[in-house]
Amino acid sequence: MDKKTSYFTKFEKGLWLVSVTAIVGSYLLFQAGDVLTLLASLIGATFLILNAKGNVWGQVLTVVFSLLYGVISYSTAYYGEMITYLGMTAPIAVASVVSWARNPAQEGEREVKVNRLPRWEYLLLVALSLAVTCVFYFILKACHTQVLWLSTLSVFTSFLASYLTMRRSPFFAVGYAANDVVLIALWLIAARQDRQYSAVVICFAVFLINDLYGYWNWIRLKKKQAGELEGCPA
Numbered sequence: 001m002d003k004k005t006s007y008f009t010k011f012e013k014g015l016w017l018v019s020v021t022a023i024v025g026s027y028l029l030f031q032a033g034d035v036l037t038l039l040a041s042l043i044g045a046t047f048l049i050l051n052a053k054g055n056v057w058g059q060v061l062t063v064v065f066s067l068l069y070g071v072i073s074y075s076t077a078y079y080g081e082m083i084t085y086l087g088m089t090a091p092i093a094v095a096s097v098v099s100w101a102r103n104p105a106q107e108g109e110r111e112v113k114v115n116r117l118p119r120w121e122y123l124l125l126v127a128l129s130l131a132v133t134c135v136f137y138f139i140l141k142a143c144h145t146q147v148l149w150l151s152t153l154s155v156f157t158s159f160l161a162s163y164l165t166m167r168r169s170p171f172f173a174v175g176y177a178a179n180d181v182v183l184i185a186l187w188l189i190a191a192r193q194d195r196q197y198s199a200v201v202i203c204f205a206v207f208l209i210n211d212l213y214g215y216w217n218w219i220r221l222k223k224k225q226a227g228e229l230e231g232c233p234a
Contacts, residue, residue, distance in 0.1 A: 007053075007110075008049070008053070012049055012052070012053070015049065015209075015210065015213060016045060016046070016049045019045040019048075019049075019206045019209075019210060020042060020045055022202060022206050023038070023041045023042060023045060023199075023202065023203055023206060024038070024042075026198065026199040026202035026203070027041070027199050029199075030195055030196050030197075030198045030199045031196060034072070034075075034196070036068060036071065036072060037072055037199065037200060037203075038199075039068065040065055040068035040069050040072060041199075041200075041203040041206075043061055043064055043065045043068070044065050044203065044207060045206060045207075045210065046061060047059075047060075047061035047062050047065060048207060048210035048211065048214060049210065051165075051173075051214055052173070052210065052213055052214035052217045052218070053110070053111065053217070054100075054105070054110075054111045054112040054114070054218065054221055055110050055111070055112075056097060056100040056101050056110070056112065059093050059096045059097045059100055059165070060097055062089075062093040062096070062165075063090055063093045063094055063097070066085040066086065066089045066090035066093060067085075067086065067090060069081065069085050070082045070085040070086035070090070072200075073085065076146075076190055076197070077145070077146050078145065078146060078147075078151065078186065078190070079140060079143040079144075079145045079151075080136070080140045080143075080145045080148070080151025080152065080154060080155060081151065081154060081183075081186070083136065083139065083140070083143075084136070084151075084154060084155050084158050085158075088132070088155070088158060088159060088162060089158055089162050092162035092163065092165070092166055093162065093165070095166050096162075096165045096166040099166050099167070099168060100112040100168065103115075103168060105221075105225050111221065112168055113168065113225065114168060114169075114170060114218060114221050114222040114225055115167055115168035115169055116169075116222075117164075117167060117169050121167075125160065125163055125164070128159070128163070129156055129159045129160050129163070130156075132155065132156075132159050133152060133155050133156040133159065136152065136155040137152045137155075140152060140155075146189075147186060147189055150182060150185060150186045150189075151186070153182050154179060154182045154183060154186065157175060157176075157178045157179035157182055158175075158179050160175040160178075161173075161174075161175030161176040161178075161179055162175075170215060170218035170219055170221075170222060171215070172218075173211045173212070173214035173215035173218060174211075174215050176207070176211045176214075177208055177211040177212055177215070180204050180205075180207045180208035180211060181208065183204045184201055184204045184205060184208070187200045187201045187204065188201055
């Protein structure tokens with residue numbers, strides 16, 4: 001069988017199709033006329049599947065998504081989201097493109113080598129995340145950001161996820177799943193004032209499911225690369 005047609009499993013193809021259908025369906029249902037939101041959501045559903053596969057192109061699309069989402073957040077005065085994605089997530093995603101491209105599981109493969117971080121680096125990550133969050137809190141407060149505490153929490157979870165992505169840790173997907181939960185709550189508040197934003201809520205609910213799958217698959221990739229899965233070469 002042609003490798004190009006077998007790159008994604010049946011489950012992954014189904015997950016992507018269901019994700020896209022849910023996103024387009026919610027866009028039509030809630031009459032969300034913002035084409036930019038639909039485009040960003042579809043790109044998001046696509047890069048999540050690629051990220052779950054450890055494919056560097058997933059990080060390239062993450063950069064594009066971050067730019068679009070920053071614009072969308074600005075339109076709703078969610079300055080925390082705008083600053084987070086444009087000033088933090090996008091630049092770290094660029095660094096992740098470099099990191100993933102330089103560390104394939106094997107030469108010529110599209111799959112990134114899964115990394116195992118030492119314990120001290122997790123302590124460093126928590127300290128860095130708290131420091132970045134504190135700085136962003138005062139910036140967001142000065143910008144009169146709506147729902148300040150949730151926007152601040154989003155900064156914390158986003159930094160955790162972005163750093164772990166750059167370092168090729170499976171836990172990056174857990175960080176993004178936590179961020180999805182925060183964003184679902186944040187956009188639910190916006191949807192109470194304008195039902196069109198319900199489409200964004202559904203979008204991040206789809207992202208949550210994809211990120212949970214991403215974590216599961218990265219654990220599988222880690223075991224495969226270590227030669228721990230029967231029938232899977234390291």
